[in-house]
Amino acid sequence: MSEENITRITLDNKEYILIGTAHVSKQSAEQVKEVIEQEQPDSVCVELDKQRYESVMNDNGWRDMDIFQVIKQKKATLLLMNLAISSFQKRMAKQFGIKSGQEMIQGIESAEETGAELVLADRNIQITFSRIWGSMGLKGKMVLLSQVLAGVFSQETISEEDLEKMKSKDAIDSVLNEFSESFPALKRPLIDERDQYLAQKIKHAPGEKVVAVLGAAHVPGITKEINKEQDLKKLTARPPKSKLPKIIGWSIPLLVIALIVYTFITNPDAGWQQLLSWLIWNGSLSAIGAIIALGHPVAVLTALLAAPITSLNPLMAAGWFAGFVQALVRKPHVADFESLSDDVHTVKGFWHNKVTRILLVIVFANIGSALGTFIAGTDIIRVFIQHL
Known part of the structure; x- marks a missing residue:
């Protein structure tokens, strides 16, 4: 068995075998199967939380989504961003003919x-998102969103040889150092804190031999953090x-x-x-935002x-009403939910699928309303000053 991408740690008479994987690599999935079958561990840890575990294991999960509930719970933007981010991995997975997260599925099946x-050793994804968002200023949020969307809709392909190189610790360390310089506030909740959380969960996994299936980016950090006791309560607190x-x-x-x-009273015109x-x-x-969508x-x-009207009430948003109407007059069919994971591979797919089009109507109508509030507010102040 090749020891490449495998890190062995012995701590307090307990053996930990960390497998550094790429999330869309066929070789990673094969290596996970080989290691678990040969080592026969007491526990297998996977880099998933409950929500992502259910998503990975349930191919038909989209069928059960109630789009009206998504709108009512004000989760349209979050869902759209989740779909956009996951589309990048799915596009690469499709390129290599492997299901995204196959190495995690293999870990689950082999266990x-x-x-x-x-x-399930990873921190809840919503807590991670919350801590990322809470740690960034407005400028950082805008730069992050623009880079995520640029990466999602890029049609650039990657060779499997390059993908395997991504799993080397030196390459990962170098990428993370660059990442840290660009987004220091993002690296901590996304990488460092999860290294600590994963290390603690792995360390306390049952049995004397533990195999952990991890993204290669986390292996160096976990190797360092597993020697310490981590405060999970602190790591899971929402800001x-x-x-x-x-x-x-x-x-x-x-x-x-x-x-x-005041202006009406002093100068009705x-x-x-x-x-x-x-x-x-x-x-x-x-309205222009809704048209763009x-x-x-x-x-x-x-x-x-x-x-x-909604711009005068922070508890309401024009996009929610527009999205609700869009969902009523262009109600998604089962086929739209079934094809959702494929449609999000492309920009055209985002606009073509009835589910994502509803989300786009909500987001773009809200953006348009926000711009309108800014421009109109500035004009109202201008008129007010002119007629003082």
């Missing part, structure tokens, strides 16, 4: 076949929500209303000018009418 206890967005969210509409009312600016900019830009004309009209 069952050998009678080893399966341990406190800032009150600033809520304060700003209510301050802007209250200021807009106050300025328009200028007040009508402000009100018209608010209606036109909010409604038209939100190829929304149904009724959904576009909904965005046009809803945006000037």
Whole structure:
């Protein structure tokens, strides 16, 4: 058996065998099967949490999704980003004729076949996202989103030889050092904290021999952190929500209303000018966002009418109403949910699938409304100052 990509650690008379994998590598899946069958471990740890485990094991999970519930729970943007990020791995997996996450599936299957206890060793993905988002400023969030989307929609291919090189520790360390310089706030919750969490879960896995199936990027960190005791409670705490967005969210509409009312009292003509600016900019830009998403004309009209009202209430958003209408008039069929994982491979697929089109209508109508609020708000202040 080749020892390449395998790290062996002995600690307190317990043996840990870490397999560094690439998530879309056929060789990785084959190596996982070979190692577990030969080592016959007491436990097999996989780099999954419960949510991703269910996603990996349930190919038909999309069929059960209620798009109306997604809209009501305000999870449209999060779902769209999850689909966008996963599409990159799925595209590479398709290129190599292997299911994304096959090495994790192999670890799960081999654990069952050998009678080893399966341990889901990774931190909850929502907690990781929450800690990433909470640690970044507005500029960092915008740069991150733009780079994620650029990577998702890039049609660049990668050779299997390059993919195997990605699993070497030296290459991974070098990438992470670069990553740390570009996004120091992102590397900590995404890599460092998960190294600590994974190390603790692996260390306390049952039995005297433990095999861990991991992305190669985590192996160096886990090798270092497994010698320490980690505070899982601290690592799973969600960052406190800032009150600033809520304060700003209510301050802007209250200021807009106050300025328009005051201007109406002192100069009705200028007040009508402000009100018209608010209606036109909010409604038209939100409608344009829905059009960009190829929304149904009724959904576009909904965005046009809803945006000037919803922009005055931080608890509502024009995109939710437009998306709800889009879902009603262009209700997704079972086939749309079944083809979702394939459609997200391309930009065309995102716009073609009825499910993702609903999500795009929500997101783009909201972006348009936000731009409209900024432009109209600036114009209202300009008119107010002019007629003081």
